[in-house]
Amino acid sequence: MTSPTASTPDLPARYALAQRVAQQAAERGLAYYQGREDLNIEHKGGDRRDMVSAADCTLEDFIRAELQAAFPEDGFLGEESGSADLQARCLWVVDPIDGTACFLNGLHNWCVSIGMLLDGEPYIGAVADPNHRELFHGMRGQGAFVNDQPLRVSSASHVREGLLGVGTFYARGTEHFIPFLTQLLAEGGMFLRNGSGALMTAYVAAGRLLGYYETLLKSWDCVAGLVLVAEAGGRSNDFLRGDGLLQGNPYLVACPGVYQHVREMIGPMLDQD
Known part of the structure; x- marks a missing residue:
């Protein structure tokens, strides 16, 4: 670049x-x-x-x-x-x-x-x-x-300290969704799906959500939000890798204190093209 x-x-x-x-x-x-x-x-x-x-x-x-x-x-x-x-x-x-x-x-x-x-x-x-x-x-x-x-992301250090935005829609990646939710609930976490990826990303930047995971998201739903999260001190996966701009990818944004934990619950599919 x-x-x-x-x-x-x-x-x-x-x-x-x-x-x-x-x-x-x-x-x-x-x-x-x-x-x-x-x-x-x-x-x-x-x-x-x-x-x-x-x-x-x-x-x-x-x-x-x-x-x-x-x-x-x-x-x-x-x-x-x-x-x-x-x-x-x-x-x-x-x-x-x-x-x-x-x-x-x-x-x-x-x-x-x-x-x-x-x-x-x-x-x-x-x-x-x-x-x-x-x-x-x-x-x-x-x-x-x-x-x-x-805006500033949450200072939480565990998923039990707030709400995690989640979502799945396209067939690709949905088989990973229930296993992820099972792990999240076992850890004492709670989740929210509001129907708008852009808003849930903005809520992460605002500290209202700890993070947001979608099994597959499209770029028009999150390019704006990725700027917000980065500037608010949050972390994100390499969403635009491969053909992410046109075809989308699995997506995770979160505050630093829970990002790695959530990433581990998601597993390797987060970085699959």
């Missing part, structure tokens, strides 16, 4: 843009959410668990247009509309509504996630939750915040 140099693109401007567009998209999403009964719902690839609505597509179109109008040289990867110029130094990775199932079923656990990679590394992140009026945001070397409050 290339290190940022004097010729680095205007990162503060991109950071400000990510925050603004995430908030604007979230407010637009809230209007759709309040009228969700009228939305047309489709199922990706025939999988009835994997839903997409007109709101997802319209919001992604809005986000993509705003980002490209400001920085047309940047690349883009979105959950709904695919990719453009993945080799660009600055690559935006976007989920217009992370937690679509929650969104469509009237649950408040959804958000807009906008992340940016610089030379292949997570560098800027903005996660906007309009239902709770929270904007999680951060940039490498500049800290992470919820609205104006600095």
Whole structure:
């Protein structure tokens, strides 16, 4: 990876843009959410668990247009509309509504996630939750915040000291999930699944969750959150290894005091491509 140099693109401007567009998209999403009964719902690839609505597509179109109008040289990867110029130094990775199932079923656990990679590394992140009026945001070397409050991961040293976010959805890796939960419960741990990987990652950065493990996550669900966790003092596995950007990988973020313990409970599948 290339290190940022004097010729680095205007990162503060991109950071400000990510925050603004995430908030604007979230407010637009809230209007759709309040009228969700009228939305047309489709199922990706025939999988009835994997839903997409007109709101997802319209919001992604809005986000993509705003980002490209400001920085047309940047690349883009979105959950709904695919990719453009993945080799660009600055690559935006976007989920217009992370937690679509929650969104469509009237649950408040959804958000807009906008992340940016610089030379292949997570560098800027903005996660906007309009239902709770929270904007999680951060940039490498500049800290992470919820609205104006600095974020810091939990100081816990054992899984019994709080809640661990967990999740499984895709077939790949699900056979490891119940054995992991069995170990977690045996250790006195408790778990939460709220339906949004981006929000659960942000909650790790905020110290609300000890960590978050997903058997397979996609990059648009977590690139923004990886910035938040790193800037808040947390740890993560090498999520982007192999073809993680396009195909996803097993995923773990956690506070330093429990990271290794949780990693050992997960086992070697965490690092399998």
